[in-house]
Amino acid sequence: MKKCVVLLSGGLDSSTMCALATSEGREVHALTINYNQRNVWELNAAREVARVNHVAEHLVFPIDLTLFGGSALTDASVELDKDVSLEDIGKSIPSSYVPARNTIFLSLALGFAETRDASEIWLGVNQLDYSGYPDCRPEYIEAYKKMAKLATKAGVEGRPLEIRTPLLLLSKSEIISLGLSLGVDYSITRTCYDLDENGLSCGRCEACLLRKKGFEEAGAPDPTPYRN
Amino acid sequence: MKKCVVLLSGGLDSSTMCALATSEGREVHALTINYNQRNVWELNAAREVARVNHVAEHLVFPIDLTLFGGSALTDASVELDKDVSLEDIGKSIPSSYVPARNTIFLSLALGFAETRDASEIWLGVNQLDYSGYPDCRPEYIEAYKKMAKLATKAGVEGRPLEIRTPLLLLSKSEIISLGLSLGVDYSITRTCYDLDENGLSCGRCEACLLRKKGFEEAGAPDPTPYRN
Numbered sequence: 001m002k003k004c005v006v007l008l009s010g011g012l013d014s015s016t017m018c019a020l021a022t023s024e025g026r027e028v029h030a031l032t033i034n035y036n037q038r039n040v041w042e043l044n045a046a047r048e049v050a051r052v053n054h055v056a057e058h059l060v061f062p063i064d065l066t067l068f069g070g071s072a073l074t075d076a077s078v079e080l081d082k083d084v085s086l087e088d089i090g091k092s093i094p095s096s097y098v099p100a101r102n103t104i105f106l107s108l109a110l111g112f113a114e115t116r117d118a119s120e121i122w123l124g125v126n127q128l129d130y131s132g133y134p135d136c137r138p139e140y141i142e143a144y145k146k147m148a149k150l151a152t153k154a155g156v157e158g159r160p161l162e163i164r165t166p167l168l169l170l171s172k173s174e175i176i177s178l179g180l181s182l183g184v185d186y187s188i189t190r191t192c193y194d195l196d197e198n199g200l201s202c203g204r205c206e207a208c209l210l211r212k213k214g215f216e217e218a219g220a221p222d223p224t225p226y227r228n
Numbered sequence: 229m230k231k232c233v234v235l236l237s238g239g240l241d242s243s244t245m246c247a248l249a250t251s252e253g254r255e256v257h258a259l260t261i262n263y264n265q266r267n268v269w270e271l272n273a274a275r276e277v278a279r280v281n282h283v284a285e286h287l288v289f290p291i292d293l294t295l296f297g298g299s300a301l302t303d304a305s306v307e308l309d310k311d312v313s314l315e316d317i318g319k320s321i322p323s324s325y326v327p328a329r330n331t332i333f334l335s336l337a338l339g340f341a342e343t344r345d346a347s348e349i350w351l352g353v354n355q356l357d358y359s360g361y362p363d364c365r366p367e368y369i370e371a372y373k374k375m376a377k378l379a380t381k382a383g384v385e386g387r388p389l390e391i392r393t394p395l396l397l398l399s400k401s402e403i404i405s406l407g408l409s410l411g412v413d414y415s416i417t418r419t420c421y422d423l424d425e426n427g428l429s430c431g432r433c434e435a436c437l438l439r440k441k442g443f444e445e446a447g448a449p450d451p452t453p454y455r456n
Contacts, residue, residue, distance in 0.1 A: 059295060061292075061295060062292070063291050064289075064290070065339065067287065067289055068339050068340050068343045069343055070339075070342065070343030093381045093384065097381055098339075099338070099339040099342035099343050099380065099381070100335060100336075100338040100339035100342060100379055100380055101339070102379070103335040103338055103339075103375070103376075103379045104332075104335045104336060104338075104339055106335075107328060107331040107332045107334075107335040108328075108332060110327070110328040110331055110332075111293065111296050111298075111326075111327040111328035111329070111331070111332055112296050114298065114327035114328060115296045115297055115298030115327050134378065134379060134380060134381055134383060134384045135378075135379050135380075137378065139378055140375070140378040140379055143371075143374050143375035143377075143378050144375050144379075146371050146374070146375070147331070147368070147371035147372050147374070147375045148331075149371075150362065150363075150365065150367055150368040150371050151328055151330070151331045151362060151363050151368055151372075152327065152328055152362060152363075153321045153325055153327070153362055155362060156321065156362045
């Protein structure tokens with residue numbers, strides 16, 4: 001049984017990917033990064049997704065990125081972009097951009113994978129919807145893969161870690177259709193940047209807008225609990 | 229004044245590099261990673277080095293790599309290589325190898341640098357002495373640099389972060405000679421993998437052996453406080 005590390009945020013993309021890895025017969029070691037983000041509720045979502053997928057291991061790894069700040073998700077003084085329109089998404093880098101987040105998360109996954117003797121890291125990046133994030137672009141991912149091959153003892157010994165990004169070129173609706181075919185219960189996943197204390201989504205931030213549009217385009221009812 | 233992030237462990241190499249960055253007129257933002265390593269005493273050394281160099285900022289960033297384990301430095305069940313001989317160093321990857329450590333540290337430095345609007349990251353890797361570590365090799369560093377150029381908002385906006393490794397091709401004695409010419413006080417730096425509670429070095433681990441040899445070859449007295 002091939003072992004893989006799944007970077008699991010508890011959002012729509014990574015939850016779909018977790019189900020995909022499970023359905024493809026992987027032994028899943030889920031890694032959730034608690035980076036002291038604005039909404040801790042998404043950690044609950046990650047735990048629930050890990051549970052329903054019967055993963056071999058789920059590690060919630062704490063790392064306090066508010067010590068760096070510089071993002072609406074990690075710095076109370078930075079405002080979230082509110083009332084964005086779908087047309088504007090991807091035109092500039094949003095205030096929700098967390099400096100070097102994917103690089104930090106992938107690097108932690110690399111260390112975790114090596115200690116678990118896993119041969120793959122699965123990352124749920126998706127370039128179409130998040131073209132505004134530099135670290136979701138295919139050219140970034142390719143460069144990371146090359147670096148990762150040289151970074152570890154496992155790599156030197158002929159067991160380089162493979163980084164898989166099965167959602168990279170899919171649209172949000174394609175991801176949702178894939179997930180529904182795998183039986184994913186999207187009511188337990190969370191995407192919103194501005195969840196309230198009950199885990200209810202705002203319905204207005206860019207993440208909510210893209211998620212809503214995805215369900216519409218997939219022709220599926222949106223089970224997300226919204227607060228209005 | 230150019231801003232740079234210096235990854236500062238408090239060891240001989242990074243302490244020399246911190247003095248070099250200071251002497252070259254950089255505004256130094258020192259980043260020390262407290263990864264819950266075996267010897268917390270090296271954090272004191274880092275604080276002292278930051279203080280004597282009058283750095284603009286010194287952040288000690290906690291990240292618990294014992295949650296991953298897999299190294300003699302982060303896992304109490306893994307034994308340190310003891311009584312190694314100088315001849316054997318570099319022939320295999322030692323038990324002090326921490327999975328993906330440099331990749332994780334550089335990635336944190338990348339996020340820190342971006343939020344501080346720094347244009348450089350200085351890393352004190354040194355391939356000659358640590359040829360056993362995959363993430364100290366020049367080909368690894370080159371691959372990391374390429375990835376880093378694509379990873380950040382600053383890079384997308386035409387301000388890619390430069391990663392500098394001024395010690396990469398120097399021998400330990402050349403590093404010591406450089407540091408002495410810059411007035412580095414090596415009695416406050418720590419290198420040993422097995423420091424005792426008073427900050428005294430063992431004199432027997434591979435890090436101590438290389439440091440001792442470096443002072444011998446540089447023709448300088450070794451000011452390291454040893455316990456025997």
